[in-house]
Amino acid sequence: MRSLFSIIITICFAASTPANATVMEFKRDGTMTVYPAVDALSFKRHAKFVSPSIPADIPADIDSIVEMASEKYGVSADLxxxxxxxxxxxxxxxxxxxxxxxLMQLMPETAKEYGVIDPFNAASNVDAGTNLMSSLLKKYNSDTRLALAAYNAGTGSVSKYNGIPPYKETIEYIGKIEKNLGWQIDSKL
Structure with a gap:
């Protein structure tokens, strides 16, 4: 009886002890930051998925432009x-x-609509492309695949087919994005 009591106390004590976990954030520049992970939410706050398909040697200026646009428009930097x-x-x-x-392949009309004077200026191009993607994500209730389809084929095509158009180019485009992210896009990202 005494040993059963000891086992129960040991199990209860072990179960109440917080687990020690670590979250590692790997950055594109090859550095790594280590955070203590208190819970699953801590992991979500600190961990950032970096795809092996996205080059690690992205010029720092482009990476910082992407980070600024991501913060400004609320679109994932990885996306x-x-x-x-x-x-x-x-x-x-x-x-x-x-x-x-x-960089984000703006059509001339889109560049003009978003006030881009020089579409080959990385900051202007990424800002406009991210602004457009943010608008599309809002329009399609954060459905990343529909927003990408509209970015590629236009909102008219998405409306016409009431979903992702059956265009080979658009389907391949979404597939390439998924590959570059390193995972399949659920409906929301």
Whole structure:
């Protein structure tokens, strides 16, 4: 009886002792920050997923531009990086065969609508592209896949098909973003 009591007390004591856990944040510049993880929410607050598909050698100025746009518009920096990787592969001077320009491949009308004078200016381009993505996320109730479909094919196409248009380019675009993020997009990101 005494040993059973000892076992129960030991189990209760062990269960009430906080677990020691650590959260490691790996940054694109190769550094790592270690945080004590008190609970699951602590992990969510401190951990930042960094995709192995997104290059670690992103120029610091572009990374800081992305971070500023992320904070300004409330769009995940990882999503912005995945979009840039997919759209232009970090080529500030990229031009598509359809005339989209810069890091986030702004069409001339979109650049004009968002007040971009020089679409090859990284800060202006990322600011406008992130602003557009933020608007699309709001329009589609934070459904990242629909917002990406609209970014790629336009809101008219998403409305016409009442969802992701069956265009090969758009489906592949969303797939590339998911690959660059390193995981599949749920409905919300």
């Amino acid at each position: 912005i990086h995945a979009m840039i990787q997919t759209e232009s592969d970090y080529d500030v001077f990229a031009v598509s065969n359809k005339g989209a320009m810069g």
